[in-house]
Amino acid sequence: MGGDFGCEVVVPAAFEALSRCDDIQVVLVGDRSTIEAELARAGQTSERLSIHHASEVVEMDESPALALRGKKDSSMRVSINLVKEGQAQACVSAGNTGALMATARFVLKMIPGLDRPAIVYALPTMNFSDPQSILNERVYMLDLGANVDCTAEHLHEFAVMGSVLVSAVRGIKQPRVALLNNGSEEIKGNEQVKAAAQILANNSMLNYTGYVEGDDIYKAQADVIVCDGFVGNVALKVTEGVAKLIKILIEDSFTSSVFRKLCAVTAMPALQGLKHQLDMDRYNGASFLGLKGTVVKSHGSASVSAFATAIEEARLEAIENVPNRIQQQVQALLEKKEG
Template identity: 50%
Template sequence: MSAQIIAIDAMGGDFGPRSIVQASIACLSATPSLHLTLVGQSSLLEDLVSGFSAADRARLQILGAAEVIGMDERPSQALRGKPDSSMRVALELVRDGKAQACVSAGNTGALMALSRAVLKTLPGIDRPAMVAAIPTRTGYCQLLDLGANVDCTAEQLYQFAVMGSVAAQALGVQRPRVALLNVGTEDIKGNQQVRLAANLLQGARGLNYVGFIEGDGLYRGAADVVVCDGFVGNILLKSSEGLATMVAQRIEQTFRRGLLSRLAGAVAMPLLKRVQADLAPARHNGASFLGLQGIVVKSHGAAGVEGFQSAIQRALIEIQENLPGRLHGRLEDLLK
């Protein structure tokens, strides 16, 4: 198997380089064909890597970058004011063919702006979209956009649907069912952009468009790809994560109330823990920027070691499936 090379922006995220280095070394141990380049402050990263005896330095490089983009910086400042940031340098490795993907837990707006500037979009795509796998009753659903594009035209929603369908196929879904997230399933429901996008999708050749879907339909597994603007998608994603955490905490609290509850909990908790682990956001961390001429995966800023590992794994899958190439091969036909 040929090597996969991923550039890691090691300076982003809430937990900093230590967590990212630990996740990177764990991924190297799990995947013999993987090579990683950690980009950031060289002396700091060297010190952190030296603390892990299992680090395979033959497959782990460190590349210096003097600047760091803060989580609260404006994208315009990151784009113009920090030419030697760890984020930009990591993206430039992808642009120059020295890496096949970039993974970052840094500032989302800055990562999107830099990705568009450094890698450019595929022909026919106005804006990249963030997509991630959402657990459903029957498996997983690809949800996009997750926050990269707060306001979207009908044409952009159509482009998201095409990209989401191709991404789902790359992940093993034979004929992905594509739906538009809406406030109802009737044709008259929704704002103008959603209704216009539905008209475009109904006439699309080679796309399995199944109509409007409501939020509960997403979790029932009624579609394999669900499309919305970034404003709605980001709220849905964060609300889902918060709900999952709250439900898990409520269940644990219930099983601690009284002797009978604790006895019942002793029996039920192992199964509930298994379900909780399967649905944990960390297992599904990693949102891809679809529509770029290269692979970029955004890890949640609050992701820990396990979560960042998931983001690297998502990038690895997209490399193996040559996702940008597959997108480019189908976009010309589907976007006519």
């Protein structure tokens, strides 16, 4: 029910995901009559699709605490309950991020040994000598906003969770884990980052590769990049801002005179390739890590195709049982500490 478009996007996205993945079932959680109307409009049916009614909706600007306390039958809460009860293996929502995080944490609980959940997102990245590599390369960055005041130990937790995730969903045995810093030299960094570097280097279960700077995010130099949620949020938003600015300038360049308009027509095939490479629909779906269950957050303004991508991400994490893998890794770390 959430996001900027609600069922209007989620229902067709469910059909899109069902057609992309023949091993999933989709439960649409929310107001039954609204969903049924949207299904009628879509004119499609599937045996792998069902409706689970929920009478309330968390608003996009609602306080997470109020949503958690006051709306026990919200589509968000009911969806997460289904995961808790094992009736669903993952929850995907385009709704209020804070409320989704608070509800997921309250219902699913943290994996023992972990202090806080983190938000992770796979960004496009590229080997600069091979531009086509952008179609396959990904860098998983966390935290992206759940935790703004972090200790070095929190950054270590993010590194462990990110490494397990990438190993599971990308099949990389020893993911390269880097710390985002304001310089690559050893003396650089704020207090937390410098302290985290020591902890990461001492964890032999991690393939810690050192510091990276902001521009390294897009150079395919690491598989996992760790930072606090404040810095991660700024890095993600700056990326969106710069990409948007350049997009507008390109469009303007090609439409600001008749001659240029002619150029635009011939340039189209080239720009279409660029559009595909930078298509944000291909990169939707941020995961909550550290919880005893899989929850994926879609961008609020996601398109049908983008929301289907978030469902695919959730499917992969559920198949690989990422929460269980993280739990095992944390357990091993705790035993090593005690032993």
